[in-house]
Amino acid sequence: MMLALPGQEPALPVVLLAEDSAHDRLILEEVFQEAGIAAQLRFVEDGEELLDYLKQRGAYAAGASVAPWPAVVLLDINMPKVNGHEAVRAIRADPLLRDLPVVALSTSDSPKQIALAYSLGVNSFLTKPARFASFVELMRMFGNYWLQGVRLPPQRS
């Protein structure tokens, strides 16, 4: 699924969001727009689709044209089929994917969940705020940091 945000060039960095909830996808679109993040937001709906996208198989076999390489993955933890934990484990186990930045984005704030996510190799863990304004603020920080602040690993050819 691709959502080219209006007024954005295809050359913008890709943020790949794995999120099974249509409501959250709707909210996140609104949040990204409100936050003015200069990125293409692409969605996959579960961990299985995420891995298909990253490995360019299944619906994404056509390659970079349908599955442009993401700068960073935003990953919901509680998803059907392959959940967030399993997806992180699979990414970190794959030599071609293991350096990909993965940020958990979850409703949960339980220490157990957070500890587990880090132990599996997420680069950071964000809890979805309830208030829209807080969400916008959090995602603005996310964009600033991951898309402008940090040096990402070199893009694959």
Next chain:
Amino acid sequence: MTSADSPAAGDARPDLDACDNEPIRIPGAIQPHGVLIALSQPDFLVVAASANLGDVAVVAAAAVTGQPAAVLLDTETLEHLGTLLRRGDADGSGTLLPLRFLADAAGRLHRAWMHRHDGLVILEIEIAGEAGPPAGIAGGLFLALSSAIERLQAATDPDALWAQAVREIRRFTGFDRVKLYRFQPDWSGEVVAEDRAEHMPGFLGLNFPASDIPAQARALYAVNPTRIIPDVGYAAVPLLLGPERAGRPVDLSFAQLRSVSPVHLEYLRNMGVAASMSVSVLRGGELWGLIACHHDRPLHVTAERRQACRLLAQVLAWQLAVAEEAAVARHSAEVRALQARVLEETARGHDHRQAILRHANELLALMQASGFALVTPDAVTLIGATPDEAATRDLALWLAGREDAAASFETDRLGVFYPPAQAFAALASGVLAVPLSRPPRQMMIWFRPEVAQTVTWGGDPRKPVEPAPDGADRLTPRRSFAAWKETVAGRSRPWQPHELVAAGELRDLVLDVLVRRAEELEQINIQLARSNEELEAFTYVVSHDIREPLRQIETFASMLERVVGGGTAAPGGRIGRWVEGIEASSRRLRTLIDDLTEFSRLGRHAQPMAPVALGEVLVEAESDLAQAIAEAGAAVVLAADQPVLLCDRGQIRQVLQNLLSNAIKYRHPGRAPRIVVALAPEPAEVPPRRRPMLRVSVTDNGIGFDPRYAARIFEPFQRLHGADRYPGSGIGLAICRKIVDRHGGVIGAEGRPGEGATFWFTLPAAPGGLP
């Protein structure tokens, strides 16, 4: 007792101890009412003959000893003898042999009693007392016997049976006094039945010490069941031995004519007895009792009639077994019926102890006991007449400490084994204890009271012998058999074998029930574990799957607010208020979910109990609430030293935090909150073995509450105020109660509207932690 060959000795009388070893089996002489001949096998030499042989055989004993039997007995007798020996008729107690002496020209036919023993064939011919049958026996012996047996069989209870038995024996023998003497476990004996002529003194109910019938005499009674002395004043007839015996005496254990110990004869004479007969009552080969017959004049009873008496004694033994079995069967049926009721109630879900106690009175009656105790680690339940609780528990501890504590214990003289019991001997001299678990921490104990027993002895049992009247340096049997009363203390009625069996069955029954209970508990545990897993899954669902849509509602609401309200400022329009409503409801629902999740998680993240100083935890709880305390201007005072609690520090911090937070939240609008945390030892609980507890109280000067709701406020989600006035889900106190429960403590509250409240809880004190 009168029937022994020897009165034997009391303790510490070495010269009479010898009586126990007196060679009563080989006296070397017989009584004069018959002649005895002993033949060797297989060569049939006359190895011994009584000196009075000439009285019947026309030939002198000295002339035949060492000679072949053929010089003494005629050919027909020898042939008959050979046949009986080959057929084995002479084995065991023996048989009758028709006998003619070779030298007797008159050819008189004698009836010889013949038995084999110690490699010899022993022939006995009784020559005295061949008078007609006693008046009691009309018709043939056989007819008399069968009707006597019928009468014995008609008597079903033991007392009647004993009485009938002595009557029958007297009828068969013509003795003026016939007694049934029953041995006790210590081999003393009691006369339990007696039939006598009026002129004879009675012995019924008298006891005789074990030494009256020494062990070696009892052994002889067990193998040779009849013994007769037709004339106590007899002159013994020596046995002449053939040269090949080389002086080796003939063993007369089974002989009818055996001469008895002179000491015994003296004993009988002291008792005024001129003739005596005894018949052993054997049960399972063991000597159970003796039928002792006395006459004040000489009296002979023929071998046939003695055999009839022996048969009657056997019938008596069998009938006793029948009567006892019937009694046991009746008892077992009652026990089983009771067991069935206990079992049924337990199966219906009652605790086995409850079921036992419900039927305790029946248990008492069945066991013929006056008191019953059910001892378990946490309680001693007493029914009927028993020692007090402390004494019973001490007794149970002693019983459990015995080497074979897993086995039942019974005694009719507890004080002998357990001296502290002498203090309550009147209540509990008899004890039957049945362990219900291993190790025996649970047991049933039945008590029997002391029977202020008066044992009447036939003469002073401590003085079975006296100095000889002539002043000679020897001891003689006691001369007085006048009743001598002894009061025996500290004894109960003894426990009967069938009662022990019933108690054992009851134990098996209860153990069965306990095993079943354990299995049920295991099942319940499995179900509980499953429920716990389900609860965890539920908690997860609550904490995640409900939170997610709730968060989305909140987010959408705030997105909507942004549009209709044009910002985060309070919107003025109706839609804006509705959006505000959505947000407020969502927040409240979130609080509820958070609290509920925390409540259900309690205990799963619990830490082990450790000693914690109350003051330290209080400081931590205060710092958690520093902001609220500061805003309310509250004062928190610890009115106690630094007592040490045994608790999960994190959880008790949470309890204090909740209680302090409540005290601040429900403060009185007219005064600054003042909160006093105090601590006192909790009065000892019952049972007292529980560890000491401390009571922590948190008293405020806030708005208080209606005491009617003192219990309800600890229920989850129970609130006394609207959520609008005082925010919160109503879970805080429920969490407190759950934590205190987990510590084995109790939580409570007291208050009055407008006058403040005190919330308190108890916790175990750390060892040595009491202030």
